[in-house]
Amino acid sequence: MKKTVITVVGKDTVGIIAKVCTFLAENNVNILDISQTIVQDYFNMMMIVDSNKSKKSFGDLSDEIAKLGEEIGVQIKMQSEDIFNIMHRI
């Protein structure tokens, strides 16, 4: 199964996780893992998700979630897990 990493970075505010999770649920994207921290006063979240069952293409999901980020005032990126595995695991 090919996993996807979603990162959310921005100024902390109420409801960021709720909005992101709602978007994912509506698009049939399953969340496998969430971790979150505050780095230099910035909200910093990483999710590992399975987007294979979504009806939308990776490109569309990625554009829509980035747009959602703009609405909330945070930066949301969706990337294939491959990039992190290849860089950090031998």
Add this chain to the structure above:
Amino acid sequence: MINIFEVNETNNMVEHENLDVRTITMGISLLDCIDSDLDALNEKIYNKIFSKAKNLVNTGNEIEKEIGIPIVNKRISVTPIGLIGASACKTPEDFVTIAKTLDGVAKEVGVNFIGGYSALVSKGMTPSEENMIRSIPMALASTERVCSSVNVGSTKTGLNMDAVKLMGEIVKETAEMTKEDDSLGCAKLVVFCNAPDDNPFMAGAFHGVTEADCIINVGVSGPGVVKTALEKVRGKNFEVLCETIKKTAFKVTRVGQLVAQEASKRLGVPFGIIDLSLAPTPAVGDSVALILEEIGLESVGAPGTTAALALLNDQVKKGGVMASSYVGGLSGAFIPVSEDQGMIDAVNAGALTLEKLEAMTCVCSVGLDMIAIPGDTTPATISGIIADEAAIGMINQKTTAVRVIPVIGKGVGEIVEFGGLLGYAPVMPVNKFSCEAFVNRGGRIPAPIHSFKN
């Protein structure tokens, strides 16, 4: 499973340290296009390149989106046109028609450069190769995306000094024919010694005859990432310094490996090599010069520069080699002057000279690169500069190259704007003493003694 710190590290490299994949270059063999009829040859070349590369740009963009790493350039390299046009082209003008075909198909498939308008004449020139070389100024003046290179020597063959002499004239003529654009044509013309068959970087990329029908080569970059990593080990000893460069180079190269594998799979084209080069851009922080300064120099060009560059180049290779299944191309730190803000600053401050740059090319790839010189520099002096670089390559069994731009109408200290990735540069002084009698001797410099290994 991947953790948040690793994810942040990778994304920081992209967002703040200019990590990118510099180029996906598709190498396409044109050997099966050879025809004695010029029109038929041009048509076959167009069709072959179009059919192989029509999805290259889209695929690159898709990969970029999915993994979140910018892939700055998508490019094409082809078999040296000096070979492909040999049967059909009787005059330099005939060769120019091929350049125009390459330019047309490059625009059609959306790549920003197409390399391979080249001749390999390290030992001798056939009449058609000479015609091809003589067509270069016209070809570069009448096209936009075509890049040209000529290999004038190798460790195995020695130096073809007739070709060196001719190239001095060709560089000058190219400058004249593109003088309205600050002699921009010369930025797309490289003179090599020991040119590799699989280099993905322009302007020197071509698809060698030893290569398969179609391959994907990838050039990685990331001077900014190395610079940032070194900021954290300021004042530490050389062991720590070298380990840090090695680990960073490993990570950067892994990204290239992933992109190469994905591109190869999606395009159905075999993966050739990763070129492990630190390639700077004019962007702030994306500079090889700044790495050297971070290592401990007040300015690049200061005593110690060559040693610092040697260790940087070597550690990048050591880290990168394990990160990729096949390494090739030029693989080393590039030191183009106009494309590196730190180099430009050093020239302006009087810290960096042409002679020091020549010394630096002994220990890194590739050579005197993107250097603006006065427009009144004679062809013989340009040939002398080429001969010096080629000799360094020949004796040290490495690739060296010259890409100098004699900027017509400009003198020392004036600024030349090339635009985009090619950047801008101050015109640098060249030694005024003549080498005309040397260049005019004609013939070849024999291969060095250590090339006889059989």
